[in-house]
Amino acid sequence: MGDIQHGPLEDRHRELGATFAEFGGWLMPVSYAGTVAEHTATRTTVGLFDVSHLGKALVRGPGAAEFVNSAFTNDLRRIGPGKAQYTLCCKEVGGVAGVIDDLIAYYVSDDEIFLVPNAANTAAVVAALQERAPAGLTITDEHRSYAVLAVQGPKSAEVLGGLGLPTEMDYMGFADATFDGVPVRVCRTGYTGEHGYELLPPWDRATVVFDALVDAVGSAGGELAGLGARDTLRTEMGYPLHGHELSLEISPLQARCGWAIGWKKHAFWGREALLAEKQAGPRRLLRGLRAVGRGVLRPGLAVLDGDKPVGVTTSGTFSPTLKVGIALALIDAAANIDDGQRVTVDVRGRAVECEVVKPPFVEPKTR
Structure with missing residues (x-):
């Protein structure tokens, strides 16, 4: 474990009374008003989470989508520009398709795929892609290029709409917008099971967007929420967390993530091991x-x-x-x-x- 990493909004969280803990190598806000209150607000009104520790990576160049599709389990051909997809980065370990990471792939264009892996696994995902990338493709680690702010709950659309941000995209859709001169990618995604959005402003300008969201969420009767509520919310949904339900020892089939595998694809990492496990039964x-x-x-x-x-x-x-x-x-x-x-x-x-x-x-x- 190297030095502990710090997000772009840590000073703000301290001012707002957060308690902190280390997670995935990053110092993270765990709670503000208390996990139960934050959890309940997210289920009933709206919760605001800073999850900037999440990784970001960019695959860019001719055939970027085709290359990513040959690497990860899900079939990118099911979606197109403006859509995102849950997928898995696997490798065969002792005959089992171990999971390097589960991540979200944002289809920007045929020549640009933006990835959001888990904090601790970003370097491994980037390295695996770089190792196999054909000439002409660039894979860059963008971990500190963007913050990630999650606005989740029944009033999430109301909060974003009040700030003039787009809200009408379908689940797993995204749109690029501007708030107060700051570019922000708005995605209809989340890890809580509620109607919600994840916003990606530039790392060094995240404060502008965060401060506006704090005010708007407060006005809507919501709460700032930390890692504690994020965990109770995702556990109620049965969503896997890498290192718990998915790992190099736990395959996607064992974790019931078979729905995120493009079985008809001719190639993806870990395919043979997954086909064998599917046939034998996990x-x-x-x-x-x-x-x-x-x-x-x-x-x-x-x-x-x-x-x-x-x-x-x-x-x-x-x-x-x-x-x-x-x-x-x-x-x-x-x-x-x-x-x-x-x-x-x-x-x-x-x-x-x-x-x-x-x-x-x-x-x-x-x-």
Whole structure:
């Protein structure tokens, strides 16, 4: 682990009373008014998140889209300019398609694809692309070129519309706009399960956009939100977090991300391993666990069927929406555990009874 990285708005967060923690090598605001209040605001009104730690990369040159499509799992041909797509960057590790990262690809043009990977994996994604890029293509790490501000919740469109920013694009669409002289890319994306947007202003001019959003979100009855609420919101949706539900040891099929694989494509990294795993059936599958009794579930806990270990939790939290403990867990396929079945989770020597459910735990409103 190198030196801790700092985002463009850290001073602002300190002024606004944030508590901080290290995440993915970056010092990040964890909460302001408290995780539950921030979570609830995002589900009921609007939450504002600074997620500038997220990576950014640019693939540019003749055939950029074609090259990216030959690298990542999803089929870029399903979308076109002005649209974004969730996809995975894989590599074969010991016969399994391990996940270097999951990311969003923004289709700017046939010759320009903008990527948003996870903070800690940006360098690895960029290096993998650079290593295989044909002549004429440039792949650049743009991590500190753009900030990322997420405005999420039922009042998100109202907040952006009030600032004269575009809101009418479809889910996973984006538009380039200007706010107060600052260029900003506005994307109908997010990690909360709510109707929302992610804004990408230049790193060194992010304060102008952020300050206006703080005022607008406050006027709409919303809250500034930190990493704590981001995690409880995405866990309620069953969204994978790299390093928890996806990794070099956990394949897209095990994490139930098969929908993000272009099976009809002739080439992408990890294709042969994924086809073999699809045919054989993954040896374990991501499931949701909802605590029946009291108990807060955390990552890395043993899941038992009777006294037999059948899996391990990958993420776990108290759900502010449902007021119960919830978790995501990798369960052995051979255990034949069905949705609705009861299992127990070993929480520091105490058996917490849980029902196996299919995520999401809360109905998404992204569309």
